[in-house]
Amino acid sequence: MGDNMSKVAIIYGSTTDNTATVAKELSGRISGSELFNIADGVPSNILDFDLLILGASTWGLGELQDDWQDNIGDLAGLDLAGKKVAFFGLGDQEGYPDTFCDSVGLIKDELASSGAEFVGSIVKEGYSFDESRAEENGTLLGLLIDEDNESAMTDDRISQWLESMSTLLS
Template sequence: MKKIGIFYNFQTHKTKQQVKKIIKQLGEKYVEEVNLDDATHQDVEKFDFFIFAVPTWFDGELPYYWDEFLPTIEDDDLKGKKFALFGGGDQKKYPEFFVDGLGIMAEFIEKRGGEVVGFTSTEGYNFESSRAQRGDQFVGLALDIENQAALTDERIEKWVADLKKAFQVK
C-alpha cells in the first residue's frame, strides 16, 4: 500500500495538533507529512491518497500557503487519487463562511478529476452557510476549536475510522 500524504503548513499550531491526532489514529507507518512551504508537484505525484488540512481564514478564504501551492498542481490530472479534507472554522465569528476553505478545495480537486472522500454530517453545528456543505454533509471534517473544542477528538476519531476504509488502511 502506498502511504497517505498529509499536506499542511508545519507552522500552524492548531492544525498541527489535529494532524498529530489523525496520524496517531491512522498509524504512523501509513502517513507521510508534507510541509506546504516546501511542497512541489512531485510530492503530489508520489501519493494516491491525500489528507489536506485546509483551515478557513477571514471571510471564507484559503490560507496564503494554499494559494501559493495550488498553482503548482493546477494543470494536474488527479483522476484515480483520493482526497480527504479537514479544517477549522469559527461558527460564531464567521457563520456565513463556516469552513468555506473545505468547499473551495473540494471544487479544485474535483475539477481535476480527483475524488473527495470523508464527508461528515452537518448535525451539531450552528452556522448560516458554507461552501463546504452538500445537502446535510460537509465535504470533509469541519472542526471548530474555538467554540466546540470538546467535540474535536470524537469527530476526528469517527472521521479517521471512515478514512481507513476509503484509503484501504487495516
C-alpha cells in the same frame, strides 16, 4: 502493514497552528501516513500517494489560508486521476457563521477538473453554523473542526471521521 495498504499523504496549511495540530493528530492515527506542510510547496513525491488528505483553515471572510493560496495552483495543475482526496478544515462557527471552513470548498472547487475522486464526506451533525462552502446538500465535504469554540469535541470528531474512512484507510 501489507503491500496493498493505501499510501496516505496529509498536507496541511496553518497560520496559527490549529490545523497543524489536527494534521499531526491524524498522522499519528493513520499508520504509515506522511505529513507535509503546504508552506513548503506541493510535495515532489505527491504522485506516489493513493489518498491525499488536505487540511486548511479559513481566513479573511471565507478566504483560503495563505500557504494554500500560494500553492493551490500547482496542485490543481497536476493530473490526479486515480487519486482519492479527502478534506479537513479548521474554522470558527461563532465568529464566522456564514463562512465556516469555506477553505475546504474552495480547495475542492480548485481540484474539480484534476480527475481526483473526492472521499470522506460525512453527515452534518452537532454543528451550529449558518453557511459553509464545506457543505453540500446537508453533507459536510470532510472533517470540520472548531478549536475556537468547541475544542472539547475535536477528539470525538476526529474519531468519528476516521471511523467513516476506515475502509479507505485499510
